[in-house]
Amino acid sequence: MHIKKTWLVAVAAGLMTTMTHGALASSEGPHLASAGNDIFSQASLQRGARNFVGYCLGCHSAKYVRWNRVAADLGIPEADLKSIQFTGQRPFDTMVSGMPPEAAKRWFGNAPPDMSLLARARGTDYIYSYLMSFYADDSRPHGVNNLVLPGTAMPHVLAGLQGLQQPVYATHTGEDGKPQSVVEKLEAGDAGQLAPEQYASFVRDTVNFIEYIGEPVQAKRRTLGVWVVLFLLVFTAFAYLLKQEYWKDVK
Ligand code: HEC
Structure with missing residues (x-):
């Protein structure tokens, strides 16, 4: 229940930001x-x-x-x-x-x-x-x-x-x-x-x-970001395999 509420608040806040942003963008200055x-x-x-x-x-x-x-x-x-x-x-x-x-x-x-x-x-x-x-x-x-x-x-x-x-x-x-x-x-x-x-x-x-x-550093940062995400994906796969290995005797 607690978790659900937090989620709702987060989603509502997100929606409100998008809406106000949209409203501001349309009422502000020239295109x-x-x-x-x-x-x-x-x-x-x-x-x-x-x-x-x-x-x-x-x-x-x-x-x-x-x-x-x-x-x-x-x-x-x-x-x-x-x-x-x-x-x-x-x-x-x-x-x-x-x-x-x-x-x-x-x-x-x-x-x-x-x-x-x-x-x-x-x-x-x-x-x-x-x-x-x-x-x-x-x-x-x-x-x-x-x-x-x-x-x-x-x-x-x-x-x-x-x-x-x-x-x-x-x-x-x-x-x-x-x-x-x-x-x-x-x-x-x-x-x-x-x-x-x-x-x-x-x-x-x-x-x-x-x-x-x-x-x-923007260009470098963005290129590096792609590598970081790739690393995390590969790492997740290994972490998952490791978890399977550890838990296989416990189950
Ligand atoms: C002869 C002097 C001069 C040159 C050369 C010049 N500017 Fe400006 N620029 C100004 C002044 C003065 C302002 C302040 C305008 C204001 O606040 O009304 C300004 C303001 C600006 C702004 C800000 C607008 C804002 O919202 O505050 C931008 C963007 C800008 N210049 C871009 C450029 C670019 C890009 C170049 C080169 C292609 C350039 N300027 C060349 C004098 C110059």
Whole structure:
């Protein structure tokens, strides 16, 4: 009886968590696209590292990540590492942005967050969707706005690659009964250097790298996990045989 009750409570708690989670997910913010990145693809991670250094590190640091750790994990030769580092940086330094946080805050109004743990805080889908959904908005200081983070202080630093998307507005009746103009979808505007598919994979690689720095051992941990489970299965078989052996005289 006691055991049954405990089970019931556990199942009920599980159901409630799933339900509230579902409810939250549906009532929260914009729909996020799936990042679809592959943490096991070293080629993608290498491209992502290059993108990150070239396009993000100017403002965002990854202050818990060492250059030489990234080089070792991603198979980047030390000589190549030197060519992407800022001058004067040593291989064991952390990936700190050239821009002092105070200056960044003054320039943009909001400091660019450190990237080390951002994928774990926000999720890869969020970062992917954020980078996909900048659009032209003349009312903003940098001339762009964002569907995922409306009013963002970040300029669209990838506009040269993506081009500048144009918003299509629709009028809805707001909660107060007044008509409201909301962005219904984004349309391709001026073309950038990359085709839409190429831009999506550029962003996917970048997000992949940001996920990797959030937990550098992740790929190893997951591979090791499979071996651990296999070991446990084999061990269970042996433990069972041993138990049969011990008990066969007792029965
Ligand atoms: C010119 C400076 C600059 C560059 C370059 C830059 N960012 Fe940002 N970024 C910012 C600022 C400023 C914010 C803070 C925005 C805010 O809080 O409104 C930000 C915020 C973000 C956020 C957080 C959104 C949130 O919910 O808090 C993400 C994700 C992000 N940047 C990703 C990137 C990536 C990936 C790159 C490289 C492709 C990049 N940024 C390049 C300035 C920059």
